[in-house]
Amino acid sequence: MNFDGTPQEAEFRATARAWIAANAPRQYEEELRKSSLGRTQLKNANILEVAKAWQKKKADAGWACLHWPKDYGGRGSSPIERVIWQQEEGPFGKLSGMFIIGHGMCGPTMMAFAREEHKRSYLPPLASGEKIWCQLFSEPAGGSDVAGLRTRAEKDGDEWVVNGQKIWTSGAHYSDYGILLTRTDPNVAKHKGLTMFFLDMKSRGVEVRPIKQASGASDFNEVYFTNVRIPDHQRLGEVNDGWNVSLTTLMNERMSIGASVSTGFPELFDYCSSLMLDDGPAIEDRAVRSRLANWAVKASGLRYTSMRAISALSKGERPGPENSIGKLVAGSMIQDVATYALDLQGASGVVSGPEDAEVAGRFQAMLLRAPGTRVEGGTDEIMRNIIAERVLGLPGDIRVDKDVPFNKIPTKGRS
Amino acid sequence: MNFDFSDDQKQLRDQARKFLTEKCSPKAVRTVLDGKAPYDKELWKGLAEMGFLGVAIPEDFGGAGAGHLELCVIAEEMGRANAPVPFSSTVYLAAEALLIAGSDAQKKKWLPAIASGEAISTLALFEGKGNPSPKNVKLTAANGVLNGVKKPVADGAIADFAVVAARTGSSGRDGDISLFIVDLKDGGVEVKGLTTLDPTRGQAEITFKDCRAEPVGAPGEGWSILTQVLDRAAVLCAFEQIGGSDRALEMGRDYALDRIAFGRQIGSFQAVKHMLADMYVSATLARSNSYYGAWALSTNAAELPEAAAAARISATQAFQHCAKNNIQVHGGMGFTWEFDCHMYYRRANAMALGLGSLSYWEDQLIDRMRKKNAA
Numbered sequence: 001m002n003f004d005g006t007p008q009e010a011e012f013r014a015t016a017r018a019w020i021a022a023n024a025p026r027q028y029e030e031e032l033r034k035s036s037l038g039r040t041q042l043k044n045a046n047i048l049e050v051a052k053a054w055q056k057k058k059a060d061a062g063w064a065c066l067h068w069p070k071d072y073g074g075r076g077s078s079p080i081e082r083v084i085w086q087q088e089e090g091p092f093g094k095l096s097g098m099f100i101i102g103h104g105m106c107g108p109t110m111m112a113f114a115r116e117e118h119k120r121s122y123l124p125p126l127a128s129g130e131k132i133w134c135q136l137f138s139e140p141a142g143g144s145d146v147a148g149l150r151t152r153a154e155k156d157g158d159e160w161v162v163n164g165q166k167i168w169t170s171g172a173h174y175s176d177y178g179i180l181l182t183r184t185d186p187n188v189a190k191h192k193g194l195t196m197f198f199l200d201m202k203s204r205g206v207e208v209r210p211i212k213q214a215s216g217a218s219d220f221n222e223v224y225f226t227n228v229r230i231p232d233h234q235r236l237g238e239v240n241d242g243w244n245v246s247l248t249t250l251m252n253e254r255m256s257i258g259a260s261v262s263t264g265f266p267e268l269f270d271y272c273s274s275l276m277l278d279d280g281p282a283i284e285d286r287a288v289r290s291r292l293a294n295w296a297v298k299a300s301g302l303r304y305t306s307m308r309a310i311s312a313l314s315k316g317e318r319p320g321p322e323n324s325i326g327k328l329v330a331g332s333m334i335q336d337v338a339t340y341a342l343d344l345q346g347a348s349g350v351v352s353g354p355e356d357a358e359v360a361g362r363f364q365a366m367l368l369r370a371p372g373t374r375v376e377g378g379t380d381e382i383m384r385n386i387i388a389e390r391v392l393g394l395p396g397d398i399r400v401d402k403d404v405p406f407n408k409i410p411t412k413g414r415s
Numbered sequence: 416m417n418f419d420f421s422d423d424q425k426q427l428r429d430q431a432r433k434f435l436t437e438k439c440s441p442k443a444v445r446t447v448l449d450g451k452a453p454y455d456k457e458l459w460k461g462l463a464e465m466g467f468l469g470v471a472i473p474e475d476f477g478g479a480g481a482g483h484l485e486l487c488v489i490a491e492e493m494g495r496a497n498a499p500v501p502f503s504s505t506v507y508l509a510a511e512a513l514l515i516a517g518s519d520a521q522k523k524k525w526l527p528a529i530a531s532g533e534a535i536s537t538l539a540l541f542e543g544k545g546n547p548s549p550k551n552v553k554l555t556a557a558n559g560v561l562n563g564v565k566k567p568v569a570d571g572a573i574a575d576f577a578v579v580a581a582r583t584g585s586s587g588r589d590g591d592i593s594l595f596i597v598d599l600k601d602g603g604v605e606v607k608g609l610t611t612l613d614p615t616r617g618q619a620e621i622t623f624k625d626c627r628a629e630p631v632g633a634p635g636e637g638w639s640i641l642t643q644v645l646d647r648a649a650v651l652c653a654f655e656q657i658g659g660s661d662r663a664l665e666m667g668r669d670y671a672l673d674r675i676a677f678g679r680q681i682g683s684f685q686a687v688k689h690m691l692a693d694m695y696v697s698a699t700l701a702r703s704n705s706y707y708g709a710w711a712l713s714t715n716a717a718e719l720p721e722a723a724a725a726a727r728i729s730a731t732q733a734f735q736h737c738a739k740n741n742i743q744v745h746g747g748m749g750f751t752w753e754f755d756c757h758m759y760y761r762r763a764n765a766m767a768l769g770l771g772s773l774s775y776w777e778d779q780l781i782d783r784m785r786k787k788n789a790a
Contacts, residue, residue: 001417001418001419001420001421001484001706001709001710001713002416002417002418002710002714003416003418003710004416004417005416009416269784273785273788283781283785286778289777289778289781290774290777290778292781293724293728293776293777293778293780293781294728294732294777296725296780296781296784297700297704297725297728297729297732297780298700298729300703300704300707300725300729301699301700301701301703301704301725301729302700302703303703304418304703304704304706304707305699305700305702305703307416307418307703308418308419308703308706310416310418311416311417311418311419312419314416314417315417325695325696325699325700328696329696329700381685381689383692384685384688384689384692384693385685385688385689385692387692387695387696388682388688388689388691388692389688391692391695392664392668392688392691392692392695393668393672394668394671394672394680394682394683394687394688394691395672395679395680395682395683396683397683397685398679398683
């Protein structure tokens, strides 16, 4: 048991570190370091532009999408090299937020199912951040139950005509392309009548409407499709095999091994270390210490769980399912941490404006953004189902709609 | 990075599991639970023969001369089997205290006896309620003679010798405490067994009356040695706790698969599935924290104090959580004497207190994190 890298890993780390030291946008380092959930923005710069410039610089030097093949804009690196890169990139990795869906989900799906000429033309600009991609799966009638989606695609000659509505599409408002899951046969069971495409988000008939979140910000969108025409060569996988294609996408969704999940703990420990309460320093208060200790061991538990997964990668093994707990634990933890930080502020905790609030309102921003982390990318409940079924081997839910043609499934709870 | 046990260590774990599955069935544990024996003598002998008692004791002192990582994997299996033997008090507490502070003569006398299974031993620290603290040590030592009462002392009723924390000064500082070793067969001690939460691991009250004792370590060094011993034991106990957590989780999972209610496996109900998923999460966090503790212990790293406290808290919480909800999954049957669930519930809650309670270790963890940040 040790934390030493192999000589090759050490060499890779040294090369990456030197390149980052020479090329990263250092002027934003402090701000990025201090940004936390609910507040990743730069005061005097447009973060989208800064992020795109950094991504392009990385791509030009061969540091973008490390694990992708070189032909498609990557570096052909091993999984462990990708993890080392993420560790070395540190706070600058926060600039990758808007590329995560494209790089983590759309790219791998294209790689597995697109025609070779499409891979060669679409993947390199995706890797370099020149083009941003989004994923159009969820719908008002299909969130956790993605296969319940209703957006129709109908064949018309060499094209498909799409009508319907997507929702919760992260980054659709700045995306150039998207992968789209549609229903092509409503007369068969819900998983059997789906087909996947990719499309240009500037296509005629695509309308993007930002959703104002409970936090006040707008990271997600509704996307409406009105007679949008997609050429058949942009189909991914076979007709009506879209469910299997989407599984490839979703399996890649949480392949974020080594990427640290945000728990809010370092921020809270920092805050408590300098905070004065009515009867002395917060860090010396027994109740505060007890809460901190409980969160400390969750945060360290996640950190070392991730290290165990990295060790497995390093040995060429596939990491076990233990990594699936990260999002589940961190999501509700950051919400609790933010709530507690405000509690420590007493009545003034209600003030959230960065100019007037405690520590520039970081915990207020965290609190308001936190509910989303427990829903996006699989709700807490779906994550528990996954752990129960895939890790512990418990039976799946009894699915009353499994063998029912899609168009016979009830659509209303109470009428 | 190789943040995992080696293949040899994993093989040792398999070997320990196989051995304990054969020699330490729930039925065997029940012999002690039902009060028919103070501990499982046959199992103790077998553990000595397997070389498990002395796995981390150097060869010069009759041990196998492996290391603490090897001891960790064995500890995990001891916890999984709920073994009714004085392993933790003898191996994690007494032997570690001697390894840290014993003189050559003391090591030669006692460590081979531990490794061979001839001597059961323990640490006598607590005196009634309260957590580890120099001010809670009232038992006095003067001119090599001890006077006072220790309670509870783990496995005190079956121990052959004990390392005893005693007061040798009154300055109000850590340096007031010194350690002694007492041969409990020599007289000057009165031992009374106590009824406790977990009858598979006895506790005793030991009264020392003008009892002759030999110092361990330098005078006034007792508290500093004890702190190290407790940190090491915290990591090793954490491995017992994650072994117990895993077993309790498995029992709950298996029952959820076998039991039919409302015409279906109860494991198909989300209320049950999610409870089991949460147990898995606790157990996984505890395992990862414990691995870090094992690394720090095996390399004697500067991070050990913080790592040990984190492992202690995380593994204590996980074992309590898994043991409690294992009963819940079993429903009424889980609350019977006949089902094994309560053995893990008892062990989990007894272990949560043995080295000092959670609130004590929470406090320790924050102190140690602050110290690290200040450094």
